[in-house]
Amino acid sequence: MLGSRGVGARVRRWGRPVASVLIVGAGVGTMSSAVASGVTTAGAAGRKVVVSTDLPLQGESSGASTSTNNAVALYLSQVRGRAGRHTVTLRSYDDSSTVAAGVWSAERCVGNARAHVAAADEVAVVGPYNSGCARVQAPILSGAGLVMVSHSTSYPGLTKPWLPGEPGKYSPGGRRAFARVSPTDDLQGTAAAVYAKKLKVRRVFVLDDGELYGVEMADAFTRAAKANGITVVGSASWDPRAAGYAALFRTARSKRPDAVYLGGVFDSNGGRLVTDKVSVLGNNTQVKLLASEGFTGYPAFNAMPQAQGAYLTYPGVPLSVLKARGGAPARFLAAYRARYGAEPDTSYALYGAAALQVVLAAVAKSDGSRAGVRAAIFSGKGITIPASASLLGAAFTIDPRTGDVSLKETTVETISRGVEQYVTVVHTR
Secondary structure, rough: OOOOOOOOOOOOOOOOOEEEEOOOOOOOOOHHHHHOOOOOOOOOOOOEEEEEEOOOHHHHHHHHHHHHHHHHHHHHHOOOEEEEEEEEEEEEEEOOOOOOOOOOOHHHHHHHHHHHHHHHOOEEEOOOOOHHHHHHHHHHHOOOOOOOEEEOOHHHHHHOOOOOOOHHOOOOOOOOEEEOOOOOHHHHHHHHHHHHHHOOOOOEEEEOOOOOHHHHHHHHHHHHHHHOOOOEEEEEEEEOOOOHHHHHHHHHHOOOOEEEEOOOOOOOOOHHHHHHHHHHOOOHHHHHEEOOOHHHHHHHHHOOHHHOEEEEEEOOOOOOHHHHHHHHHHHHHHHHHHHHOOOOOHHHHHHHHHHHHHHHHHHHHHOOOHHHHHHHHOOOOOEEEOOOOOOOOOEEEEEOOOEOOOOOOOEEEEOOOEEHHHHHHHHEO
16 A cells, blocks of 8 residues: 555555464465466476465454465465475565554564565565655665565555656666566546546545545546546646645536545544545535545544545455455455454455466476566566456456556445444445
């Protein structure tokens, strides 16, 4: 997820390894790695290699990280610890700062990256959880040719032109080694505009909180709204330090919008902002309210009467959708429940296992070296996971030119009776 915004249940902001190595051999399931990855190999005896995970194991993200580590370990046991002719074991790293803080730490992320590079048996990393951590780790790992496949980072600049110097600065010497199985944040704005058109929105007023994340969401929404025939009647930044926003919404009212889009985070005085929106413009049926992921995962926001009926977006799809797709994700979730006694805390656990699918496919296709694994992902046709095996419920490919995933799915949900409720998944290009 993006690293330029505040903390929420889904908002992942922008070291030393945990002293445990998970040795996973025969266990649950009967798939071979060749079947799971859609790749076959032949030749001499393979290598013994390590794939590591790099996640915040303390604090508010610990549940999601534990579920992800569990899912990764389960999947590797299902393929009997094999990737083609190579034997694979897991190693877990913690990139959180302290139990009290419980968030990723730049110091720990840098320390972990150096430890990954120094561990000669490691050929790939699954993670990290936070885009900010990826931004400091990617140059170090890329410089060493060590692949990192993230399950959740969504900051666009890691893989596409965004801020000055991006994404090149994450690939020193042009040796790209960062990939991901989650869609990028800029697609949220596009998806929100596509869904706004389905809601018959014709005129929209766009707001951002002045921070990088909020501005990028608002800009992406504005571009997509115009492309979808929606008139952007005005735009502005709200000051998170302001006592109120009635004047701002009186200006918006003069433009006669039938919707307001918020690019930013609830932490940026979002409660007062939404209260004043409803006070001046009417409830979210009268003038619809759409907002980016920075407003998801906040019980305080969900409980607000003024939040009811708002539409929110976030990258990827929830567990309920993955389960409903049947096939590989449904079978995997059943196996997860059987082994751990409950479902994962987050759908990102399955995205973590999907990232491992990419890594194992690359290992199987390679000679078992770091260079071989990187080349398998970032050259030729790259890596494709077929629909029959995909834990995301559909075939997907990692684009060897960028490291981005071909599945560009954004979830739309609404606030109803104080709860975030799934509405649909929007597919964008």
